Amino acid sequence: MSDAVVPHRVEPNAAAARSGTSWLKRALDSDIFYSFRRSRMTMVAAAITVLFFLLAIFASQLSVQNPFDPAQLQLMNSRISPLWTADGQSPFLLGTDEQGRDVFSAILYGLRISLVVGVLGVILAGTLGITLGLIAGYVGGAVDGLIMRIADVQLTFPAILIALLVNGVAKSVLGNRLDAMSTLAVLVVAIGLSFWVQYARTVRGSVMVEKSKDYVAAAQLIGLPAPKIMLRHVLPNTMGPILVIATINLALAIITEATLSFLGAGMPDTMPSLGTLIRIGNNYLFAGEWWIVAFPGIALAGLILSINLLGDWLRDALNPKLR
């Protein structure tokens, strides 16, 4: 027990001398890691999430073909059922679709796109929300009123509706025929603009509490500029809840991207995300080719479920009331 608290009492220069190991030691001794080890479900969810990220990162090494490259697709290989069924053919583990695209490879590349859009969307929403929340909470007055009124109005509308509108307007301004990379950017912006409110409200709430504390008054007294006080002193004290929101929002962002792509307002068929793959596969469901839609669907559901479980655990672990 006493060993666990020692790193907090170490002399500053001694801590710096072995900062590498003590950082790890502190992480392993922390309450959060303890609660992580206690929950088997969370460990499984974390393992699956990490696995999905690894699959996405090493997609080009693990797949048998590049599904975005039409030259590598052969119509001869279209509509092959999964390997373990009677008509299965190597190397197509999970079968192929209409265009002869290997479903397993398409899932890996699609996973990569879904995760990139999700992570970038969360980063954009977080940056936007944190900035506006800090300004609203710290400055107060009319600025606060304006930002929070916009947030209130936006909160009454579901994110998917806002994302669809942003998407439609962007297409109208930039022209209907966008290339895949611009579509990806539009999706990130649509998700960012749909999810910033929650961060802004949380940060504003925490800032209002922190602002009246002595350390902020001290920082103001020694003449630090407001942006520095906000970023270096107030923000770190609001990070706990933000981390929880970001985790749960990652799942929501991935669902939103998949939904937009499924509705035909997201990634194009030439560069499919998981949602696009499900939309394509849905067309072959009645022909009995269930594998084209089933495996991307399972991948998407598994990814969202494990991220959600992680988010739930993180929320409870960081909530001091539940300890």
Add this chain to the structure above:
Amino acid sequence: MLAFTLRRAIQAIGVMIAVGVIAFSMFRFAGDPVNQIVSLDTPAAEREAVRKSLGLDDPVPVQFARYFGNAVQFKFGVSYQFRQPVSNLLMERMPATLELAACATVLAMVFGILMGVYSALRRDTILTKFFQAVSLIGISLPTFLIGILLIYLFSVTLGWLPSFGRGDVVRIGWWTTGLLTLSGLKALIMPSITLGLFQMTLIMRLVRAEMLEVLRTDYIRFARARGLTTRAIHFGHALKNTLVPVITVAGLQFGSVIAFAIITETVFQWPGMGLLFVQAVQNVDIPIMAAYLLMVSLIFVTINLVVDILYTIVDPRLRSTISRPA
């Protein structure tokens, strides 16, 4: 009370004006409306004539006033894809969406409340664990995957239910209903379940949490001491007191049910407003997008206003907090 109602009403009108500005700017600035109407080889003079006839050369505030004046009378211009007035298209599609949303809400309320009460009263049974697993699925599975799963099970494999459309509908005045024919009712089952599942999860969790809280209160203990039957305590006293927040949430959620119908309608090719909106987004049909935004906002804002006012009437405790300056 009157002051509160007035203030909320003014706020609601403010929100609607803000949404109107957004809808107008989409309509006016996102792409040139003239380009959408004329063909590519129309001469410049003719384009100017079209521009003039649409009033697009007037000052922007005048145009906004005109757009808003028309919108109040439910005139939203002409759709680029269908060459028909948008208001006609919306009116034609609205019954389908409202019927679907209402069915989904009823389904979600009935099953959500039943499952919530059961899992609060019998906390450690297998059925409760099953309900909790269902609720985790309801939150984690995207709506369209649930729809596809249902179609695969009940249309492709078993062939019991139709996978798309509304079935036969009966026309009553301008309203069309699928509730009066067998095929209409069969077509309604899967879309309602798909759309209602998320709300059901929400209501189940809420009812469970509220019930657990109410069952710990003094008046329940007192009711037990009086020797009332368990049934009377659970349903007459406990459930009744949990219903106020449940009805509020269900009411507030009705707006988002209509918005989420976009996804369900696409999966089941349900001929409602949501499907119209998705097609509009795909084809960059701005008048429909702007009109849909205005219609849905109007529904949202009205529901919020009504729920807020009803809530203060039902629960007098809230009035003291409302009169406090914000």
